[in-house]
Amino acid sequence: TEKIDAAAALPGPVFAFRIKDLHPIPPSAISGCGDNKMPSSGFYDRMKDPHSRRRVLSCLVLAVVTIALYWPVQSFDFVNYDDDVFVKENRHIRDGLSREGLLWACTTFHGGNWHPLTWVSHMADVEAYGLDAGGHHRTNALIHTASSVLLFLVLSAMTHSLWASALVAALFAIHPLHVESVAWVAERKDVLSGFFWILTLGVYSWYARRPMMSRYLLVVFSFALGLLSKPMGVTLPFVLLILDAWPLQRLKD
Numbered sequence: 163t164e165k166i167d168a169a170a171a172l173p174g175p176v177f178a179f180r181i182k183d184l185h186p187i188p189p190s191a192i193s194g195c196g197d198n199k200m201p202s203s204g205f206y207d208r209m210k211d212p213h214s215r216r217r218v219l220s221c222l223v224l225a226v227v228t229i230a231l232y233w234p235v236q237s238f239d240f241v242n243y244d245d246d247v248f249v250k251e252n253r254h255i256r257d258g259l260s261r262e263g264l265l266w267a268c269t270t271f272h273g274g275n276w277h278p279l280t281w282v283s284h285m286a287d288v289e290a291y292g293l294d295a296g297g298h299h300r301t302n303a304l305i306h307t308a309s310s311v312l313l314f315l316v317l318s319a320m321t322h323s324l325w326a327s328a329l330v331a332a333l334f335a336i337h338p339l340h341v342e343s344v345a346w347v348a349e350r351k352d353v354l355s356g357f358f359w360i361l362t363l364g365v366y367s368w369y370a371r372r373p374m375m376s377r378y379l380l381v382v383f384s385f386a387l388g389l390l391s392k393p394m395g396v397t398l399p400f401v402l403l404i405l406d407a408w409p410l411q412r413l414k415d
Contacts, residue, residue, distance in 0.1 A: 236296040244348035279390035310335035316364035355392035
């Protein structure tokens with residue numbers, strides 16, 4: 163081959179080269195160029211794992227079954243036991259979200275309880291549904307469904323036992339003892355505190371795998387939300403000590 167001289171055509175410095183000095187670009191360097199293929203996502207990569215697919219399927223089945231079981235509660239009305247005290251005839255709740263209402267929620271022991279987050283959730287329901295009892299019942303059902311799915315995820319992550327965790331979560335979701343809490347608007351405090359109770363278990367398990375201050379603060383924050391929903395959450399630290407023994411096995415040494 164002859165030397166290509168571009169000096170006559172281009173001003174400035176000129177670089178001379180020989181065609182035989184050019185090397186082909188390997189196909190691996192240009193794979194994907196010129197087509198519309200998107201890089202594979204981590205989610206789809208995880209879905210190739212049979213265990214991950216079973217987890218997702220279990221979550222979907224658990225959510226569908228729980229929603230289907232409790233969906234009829236949205237046709238129920240308020241009852242005359244505590245629903246009037248907590249929602250129907252409570253002027254602070256009937257006014258929806260307001261600065262005055264939030265201050266009241268944080269300072270009152272109305273109904274013999276101090277649970278500001280529960281009061282705020284009732285106010286938010288009034289903002290969304292007014293005094294339509296069906297909407298308030300629907301919120302209870304959705305919170306309970308979220309708690310059931312979250313319980314499955316937390317247990318499966320701690321024990322690495324998929325089917326045992328699914329069974330426990332299913333029993334939690336459909337057990338008759340939970341019907342009262344889900345189908346009774348005044349028991350919002352129970353389903354709400356239950357959600358944050360389970361969330362705290364999950365965050366604590368995450369913290370135990372790799373202790374650090376940021377994760378510990380998340381445990382405290384989640385626990386505080388549970389206490390703001392229902393004082394019963396004060397017993398949770400003792401449950402965390404049990405988790406240290408099993409399944410987290412932090413007390414071996």
